[in-house]
Amino acid sequence: MTDRPMDPTDDGLSAIPLPPLPEVRPGDDLGGMVVDAWQRLIAQRPMLAPRPDDVLVVTQKVVSKAEGRIVDLSTVEPRPQAVEFATRWQRDPRQVEVVLREAVEVVRMERGVLIVRTRHGFVCANAGVDASNVGRPDEVTLLPDDPDGSARAIRERLGRELGVAPCVIVSDSFGRPWRWGIVDVALGVAGFAPLDDQRGRPDAAGRVMQATVVAVADQIASAAELASGKTSGRPLVLVRGATLPPGDGSVVRDVVMDAASDMFR
């Protein structure tokens, strides 16, 4: 961290990592740890005290750990399908078993890749089950049960302890069809609407836009990832300067596409 008490630029967007967290374990008071990290940031840079249109982006990993969404693979008995797939593609059959348990629908299961729909409706590789950055070799994290609720709890805690409730995103890294590479997206939000529906609003040329709904929360999650980096141990990033669509939003309700609209099952 810099010790310069500098305000981020007052136009445009800033994404600023909060001080690192200690290792998070099941049952830890994540809300309290976030409050503490933000207080340390404010001590160095008072202008970074929370504002109502700030967004704190929290990576899924620390949320899942604090909520105990961890599975010890040594306790998992893989089904024959998991053993077969894992053997063929050199994967851990116990992890494949956990992914299948988290899936309500297998979208693709081929070439070692397992893309499923989760209970929340997310379509993603390995149901979001992840072995990296867990800290213990046989443990994997699962996605939070209710990521919007997780975001809401952190937002309420920050509001209570810091006097102003910023918006909150719980983020994770997802792959996409047709393009290599992962990007961070929002699993849950609190305090704003994750989509900016600009349909019917005029564009710069005065023409009414037909089909522009911008995934603001997902773009904020991506901006935060750029500021944190994957290996830096900085799971908290403050994003200031985005125009947040008002409303009491939910990723699961608003962003996740219903099965009837999905052309890529």
Add this chain to the structure above:
Amino acid sequence: MTDRPMDPTDDGLSAIPLPPLPEVRPGDDLGGMVVDAWQRLIAQRPMLAPRPDDVLVVTQKVVSKAEGRIVDLSTVEPRPQAVEFATRWQRDPRQVEVVLREAVEVVRMERGVLIVRTRHGFVCANAGVDASNVGRPDEVTLLPDDPDGSARAIRERLGRELGVAPCVIVSDSFGRPWRWGIVDVALGVAGFAPLDDQRGRPDAAGRVMQATVVAVADQIASAAELASGKTSGRPLVLVRGATLPPGDGSVVRDVVMDAASDMFR
């Protein structure tokens, strides 16, 4: 624009819109217009003079216009398939015709939605053909022929005239399967590699990461969109503070997935 000569925050990421451009028309010297906009920014905020690890994000629309990638729909004779689809789904048959001409493969054509693969390999709605913000009612823009080349040309021009060549992204807004809303992605890059391949690098817990390739350029495009907004007429955004993978990258070569790896045709 602010008149405060303030540096963006010196940790984290900043995305700062450049002064607006005049309307761009075919044959316009876009490189010169970008140089001029950046010079006006520097006049107000000297610390925003270009650095080698800055990224200038330029929206596709102004690139396509300057390169003459515009079609006047009044000259287009739609094929029967375009008329049939357009009539059924209340679309402009001439625009559907242009989309089909830009497509090398139709991925989905149902419920009024037309998702195709372009010559570059992009899979996107309407082949990127777009009527918004064009300025004349019967005109649509096509994607640039060679968006990496477009980015390279702007980068070289900036280097020549401003003394330092920043990196450049040409961006566009794409939808995604399974999630509502569009996000900005990179169509072309110059000066860096669009993917950060972290495979084999240890994570914060010391565990070697298995499959982490981060789509850095796409995330930068998304961050820039947040700073510009769709209706603001600010097609240029400076992104400072991202860690750029070194190399002479290309979106078409590096990010576009080959057909053999594509599980969602």
